[in-house]
Amino acid sequence: MKRSPVYLMLGALVIFAAPLLVSAAKVGEAAPDFTTAASNGKTFHLSDYRGKFVVLEWHNNGCPYVGKHYKSGNMQRLQKQWTVRGVVWFTIISSAPGKQGYVTASEENAYLAKMQAAPTAALLDPTGEIGHHYDAKTSPQMVVINPQGIVIYDGAIDDRPTTDLSDIPVATNYVNLALEQAMAGKPVETAATRPYGCSVKYLGSAH
Amino acid sequence: MRWHSSSPRLSSALGIGITLLLCTAGTRATGAPLQHGTLELIAESQWIAPGHPFYLGLHFQLEKGWHIYWVNPGDSGEPPRVTWQLPAGLTPGPMEWPTPRRLSHSSIADFGYDDAVMLIVPMHAPTNLAVRESARLGAEVKVLICREICIPGKVQLTLTLPVKLRPPQPDPQTSGLFATARKSLPRPAPANWKFSVNEAKDSFDLTAVLGRQIKQAIFFPLAESQIQNAAPQKLVPLAAGFRLTLRKSDQLLKPIEQLKGVLVLTAGKAYLIDAPVGKAGAAKSHNGIGIRPAQSFQEEPKR
Numbered sequence: 001m002k003r004s005p006v007y008l009m010l011g012a013l014v015i016f017a018a019p020l021l022v023s024a025a026k027v028g029e030a031a032p033d034f035t036t037a038a039s040n041g042k043t044f045h046l047s048d049y050r051g052k053f054v055v056l057e058w059h060n061n062g063c064p065y066v067g068k069h070y071k072s073g074n075m076q077r078l079q080k081q082w083t084v085r086g087v088v089w090f091t092i093i094s095s096a097p098g099k100q101g102y103v104t105a106s107e108e109n110a111y112l113a114k115m116q117a118a119p120t121a122a123l124l125d126p127t128g129e130i131g132h133h134y135d136a137k138t139s140p141q142m143v144v145i146n147p148q149g150i151v152i153y154d155g156a157i158d159d160r161p162t163t164d165l166s167d168i169p170v171a172t173n174y175v176n177l178a179l180e181q182a183m184a185g186k187p188v189e190t191a192a193t194r195p196y197g198c199s200v201k202y203l204g205s206a207h
Numbered sequence: 208m209r210w211h212s213s214s215p216r217l218s219s220a221l222g223i224g225i226t227l228l229l230c231t232a233g234t235r236a237t238g239a240p241l242q243h244g245t246l247e248l249i250a251e252s253q254w255i256a257p258g259h260p261f262y263l264g265l266h267f268q269l270e271k272g273w274h275i276y277w278v279n280p281g282d283s284g285e286p287p288r289v290t291w292q293l294p295a296g297l298t299p300g301p302m303e304w305p306t307p308r309r310l311s312h313s314s315i316a317d318f319g320y321d322d323a324v325m326l327i328v329p330m331h332a333p334t335n336l337a338v339r340e341s342a343r344l345g346a347e348v349k350v351l352i353c354r355e356i357c358i359p360g361k362v363q364l365t366l367t368l369p370v371k372l373r374p375p376q377p378d379p380q381t382s383g384l385f386a387t388a389r390k391s392l393p394r395p396a397p398a399n400w401k402f403s404v405n406e407a408k409d410s411f412d413l414t415a416v417l418g419r420q421i422k423q424a425i426f427f428p429l430a431e432s433q434i435q436n437a438a439p440q441k442l443v444p445l446a447a448g449f450r451l452t453l454r455k456s457d458q459l460l461k462p463i464e465q466l467k468g469v470l471v472l473t474a475g476k477a478y479l480i481d482a483p484v485g486k487a488g489a490a491k492s493h494n495g496i497g498i499r500p501a502q503s504f505q506e507e508p509k510r
Binding site for chain 2: 024026027062063064065099100132135137138154155161162163164191192193194196197198199200201202204205
């Protein structure tokens with residue numbers, strides 16, 4: 001379906017106003033809805049994915065902590081492993097224009113191809129609206145949402161807050177644990193952790 | 208010998224001079240370039256001796272605008288980590304961290320240091336220290352340096368110190384740096400100061416009784432994920448102290464028993480505090496019995 005630019009602008013305004021009304025996402029509470037453009041040109045609404053597990057991955061391609069998980073192939077493995085099991089995986093880029101990690105849609109598509117990344121989609125969030133909705137502080141911060149639309153995990157990707165690739169094989173991966181436990185109908189044992197990494201390079205951020 | 212960039216002899220030999228010095232610094236100290244700064248390993252004493260503790264320093268000098276992190280880095284970043292290579296018997300004690308600065312922007316707050324900082328490491332030398340004549344001390348340091356972006360660095364430092372039987376004497380070339388670094392360490396809170404924490408639904412309310420009214424205070428939590436680092440810390444002055452409201456971290460899903468951290472009152476006055484946490488109301492029903500003296504602590508917090 002083709003939408004007029006005016007329609008899109010109105011949509012953007014509604015999204016922009018939302019964080020004033022909604023407080024940041026918390027574990028155990030409803031995941032804030034969002035509507036945003038992806039690098040593949042499609043528009044995604046989180047609410048369309050009720051009934052599925054959704055993973056949100058905050059991304060910045062210049063951050064050494066993100067680099068650890070992409071150079072090692074760890075993030076791509078997780079994306080493939082979970083999307084084949086029906087999980088929806090959104091990579092989210094909240095870097096503002098001019099800041100580290102900011103990419104245009106075509107730059108992101110080239111990056112996804114080069115890294116052989118396999119998220120459901122890479123969502124472009126240059127205004128930081130989704131980031132602020134979820135109070136995302138770092139890349140790679142990870143959020144897991146259950147089929148009822150409740151946040152069941154928010155925090156670090158694993159328990160090794162370093163840039164060392166050698167830590168990956170010995171790390172406990174919190175996203176895997178949350179998804180495995182939730183899919184088995186169990187409560188998520190570790191539901192919130194400190195999300196390690198680089199600060200999200202929001203519009204107006206100083207360092 | 209420490210390298211001073213102001214030395215006229217050195218400046219005449221600049222270029223190869225720096226490289227040469229790094230290699231020939233000899234028994235006193237070595238320095239290594241980092242991206243956007245330098246790091247050197249220095250000793251406070253001229254030699255070490257069996258049965259006498261001594262102190263080493265990791266001295267960071269950073270380019271303008273760049274920073275490194277405190278033991279609790281806050282919302283992002285990572286503290287420096289050291290892997291020691293030491294002769295048998297020598298053991299490092301917990302690192303002593305100077306009072307950090309709040310590196311804040313919008314919704315994200317980090318804790319760290321810019322410009323220059325020295326982390327002090329106490330070392331234990333046993334009476335039966337096996338090494339003779341000299342001890343070669345090695346440290347592999349992993350450090351994240353950030354400005355707007357972050358760069359992970361790894362450097363290998365070595366320092367060779369003579370081993371003698373007489374008690375170690377301070378090295379006049381490094382004693383100034385150690386004295387300055389010690390002034391920047393938070394000190395144990397005086398024993399007659401009393402701290403208590405009441406736990407409310409969304410906050411910890413830290414009440415301090417210090418014998419005088421306090422209008423300004425910042426709390427730096429030693430443990431991650433206890434308070435919201437970027438949230439404003441609302442202070443209410445009290446007749447004999449203050450009350451500080453610290454918003455709970457969203458990542459805190461289990462109750463905590465102690466709130467440990469560094470309390471900075473005015474510039475340069477920083478104290479280690481360790482306050483018991485009680486449920487709101489509990490202290491009232493016990494008529495303030497929940498207030499206990501602060502305890503000093505020396506141990507490095509578990510990360």
